[in-house]
Amino acid sequence: MVYMDTHCVSSRTNMAAELDIVNLLIIAGGTLAIPIMAFVASFLLWPSALIKVYYWYWRRTLGLQVYYADCRGYRFCYSCRGKPGMRPSILMLHSFSTHKDTWLTLVKYLPKHLHIVCVDMPGHEGTTRSNTEDYSIVGQAKRIHQFVETTRLNRKPFHVVGTSMGGNVAGVYAATYPSEICSLTLICPDGIKHPNETKFDNLLQDLQQSHYTLNIPLIPTTLVEMEDMFRLCSHVRFKIPQQILQGLVDVREPHNSFYEEVFLEIVSEKSRYALQEHLHLITAPVQVIWGKRDQVVDVSGAEVITEVLPGCRVDLLENCGHSVVMEKPCRTAKLMLQFIIQQQEARGGIKKST
Numbered sequence: 551m552v553y554m555d556t557h558c559v560s561s562r563t564n565m566a567a568e569l570d571i572v573n574l575l576i577i578a579g580g581t582l583a584i585p586i587m588a589f590v591a592s593f594l595l596w597p598s599a600l601i602k603v604y605y606w607y608w609r610r611t612l613g614l615q616v617y618y619a620d621c622r623g624y625r626f627c628y629s630c631r632g633k634p635g636m637r638p639s640i641l642m643l644h645s646f647s648t649h650k651d652t653w654l655t656l657v658k659y660l661p662k663h664l665h666i667v668c669v670d671m672p673g674h675e676g677t678t679r680s681n682t683e684d685y686s687i688v689g690q691a692k693r694i695h696q697f698v699e700t701t702r703l704n705r706k707p708f709h710v711v712g713t714s715m716g717g718n719v720a721g722v723y724a725a726t727y728p729s730e731i732c733s734l735t736l737i738c739p740d741g742i743k744h745p746n747e748t749k750f751d752n753l754l755q756d757l758q759q760s761h762y763t764l765n766i767p768l769i770p771t772t773l774v775e776m777e778d779m780f781r782l783c784s785h786v787r788f789k790i791p792q793q794i795l796q797g798l799v800d801v802r803e804p805h806n807s808f809y810e811e812v813f814l815e816i817v818s819e820k821s822r823y824a825l826q827e828h829l830h831l832i833t834a835p836v837q838v839i840w841g842k843r844d845q846v847v848d849v850s851g852a853e854v855i856t857e858v859l860p861g862c863r864v865d866l867l868e869n870c871g872h873s874v875v876m877e878k879p880c881r882t883a884k885l886m887l888q889f890i891i892q893q894q895e896a897r898g899g900i901k902k903s904t
Contacts, residue, residue, distance in 0.1 A: 609651065612658060614629040614657065615629065618676070621699075629667075632663055639709070643671060646809070646813065647802065658883075672689075672694075687820075711737065714872065717740060734835070736837070737882070738874055739838075739855075740847055742825055742826050743854065748845050753782075767782060771806065784876065786871070838852050839885060
């Protein structure tokens with residue numbers, strides 16, 4: 551009889567333990583289900599929100615903090631990592647219709663001790679947008695100089711890197727404010743009268759002949775146009791889910807009228823070849839990085855730069871298009887860092903170290 555009672559108690563105890571485990575699993579499953587469902591809902595219903603969370607997550611993971619710099623009513627938005635040290639600070643200028651976070655893929659491969667500043671270009675993302683603003687290349691270079699002075703980045707010469715439109719601005723900046731620049735990296739820079747035509751040049755001619763009534767290839771308004779833009783700008787074929795592509799369209803859509811304004815300004819006679827017109831004024835050492843399969847700005851532009859600046863370093867990337875920072879981030883970071891160290895050693899700076 552005693553054995554039976556003990557057995558019953560033991561059975562009830564085991565059943566209770568099993569129920570506790572089941573309840574725990576249910577609670578755990580329910581807890582996990584909430585973020586999973588939220589992720590799925592964001593992916594399906596609000597992909598644009600998911601994209602913003604993605605950028606926030608990678609900034610946080612890479613140690614970048616977002617700051618604002620105000621100067622006489624004008625506000626710059628920028629992200630920053632590290633503090634000024636023995637190596638020069640690095641100012642990064644992004645391309646047309648993008649933002650500071652497009653540099654994240656490159657920053658990932660740069661040493662964490664470097665002082666890195668990624669600024670939103672005038673009117674882009676978190677930086678002030680005004681109808682009276684001068685969005686020409688020279689006008690943007692002046693605004694970037696205002697940012698540099700406001701943040702006191704020019705306390706000692708710094709390295710500036712720019713891609714596409716940002717490369718055009720970076721080159722004009724280096725030519726206009728030579729004492730502030732210790733070295734310069736141009737990645738597939740716009741602003742050069744390249745000898746060979748590209749697919750984009752042909753599209754631009756069609757656009758001009760239509761008096762800009764056709765859709766601008768770099769300002770997609772539909773999912774299909776977004777896919778076309780990726781094929782134009784990138785030689786590497788990334789497999790991007792349709793929902794993410796739609797999210798990218800949704801994120802950009804409210805800014806399309808602004809992008810059109812800037813686009814018409816930078817392809818105008820005043821700005822289209824601004825970099826080439828300023829090359830002879832650049833005194834800082836120059837590095838040119840270019841994708842050999844660039845369909846937007848032809849790689850033959852590198853030859854134009856070396857004709858004016860014969861001492862510049864040229865690195866051409868195989869199997870790479872216009873979106874060098876996205877297609878070859880590790881290689882680009884390595885080449886840029888080698889160049890910075892090489893120039894510092896040439897000036898009698900610190901010895902090469904990792």
